Amino acid sequence: MPHPDTYQRLIALFDTTQTPYRLIDHEPDGTTESVSALRGHPVSHAAKCIILRVKTDRRTTRHVLAVVPGDRRVDLDAVRRLFDARYVGFSDAATAERLAHAVPGTVLPFAFDPDLELVADPEIVTRPQLYFNAARLDRSAVISGGDYVRLAHPRIERIATPDDIGAQAPTPV
Template identity: 70%
Template sequence: MPDDSANGAYDRLISLLDTSSVDYKLIDHAPEGTTDAVCALRGHPASEAAKCIVLRVKVDQRTTRHVLAVVPGDRRVDLDAVRTLFAALPQLSASLEPGTPTVGFSDAETAERLARAIPGTVLPFSFDPELEVVADPNVVAQPRLYFNAARLDRSLFISGADYARVAQPRVEPIAGPVPA
């Protein structure tokens, strides 16, 4: 059984980045898990952060999928965009019962189990085959992408291109509009 502790997720992340030859920088800071507050501690705009949310997508009465939605830190996940994404999948549309998929936030216990992290430390990577990563194009386009490194007191940044290469997310527009 994999180590589901925060230290296990941190160690696995660092090992993955090292073995993938990713250039990254660690940033130690006061413990913080909210996007705006940790961005202030790290000294960058929220648009350069990866906000990671675990979603439950009920495709039909028998099929539930779990999605790690990764959006810029200054945006919200557009649940309608995620719903449309999963309604449009050819392999699923034939099995859909009347109606469309329902999308909502995963319960805390399931999110922690699948992400192997507590809220505020969820990585934009999945180490669980049941958790599909979907990243907004604005995330992978970032020259510097910041996120908590499975710990409240340590973050890191990598390029969006390296993130896309290593995490291999499905890249789809899932972020809501930029706030006014």
């Protein structure tokens, strides 16, 4: 189910804060590697956005939006240590869509839901240009890593590991 209000909220955020941004129209795609090729940039300049379920004890579950470079994967053990959690895993699709206000493959690197905690790997914020799907499969946005930090206020922690270690589910952006 599309979430046009999330796209509009993103554009309004850029416009009201006078943040320089660029939009790129492309064929509909939600995987980091292929959409990076469509946009014409290295995969490492993409923001890969994954929603995680973090169980800190038997009764407490938190949801975390983990943002890592497109050529990396989320280090679940690092997230577990970060939150002193018993378990960390990928959120189910319905919960991820509800919290991100976006369908899989279009999740923004912004947490617009108060129940979603935002954690970004330090490599994300150093990018001169950071690319991500703009809550749509057919349009992406580009802003600087510095502007991303200023707008999103992520918790910055090392949560990425090289993508060639182990397997991961399909890589949404």
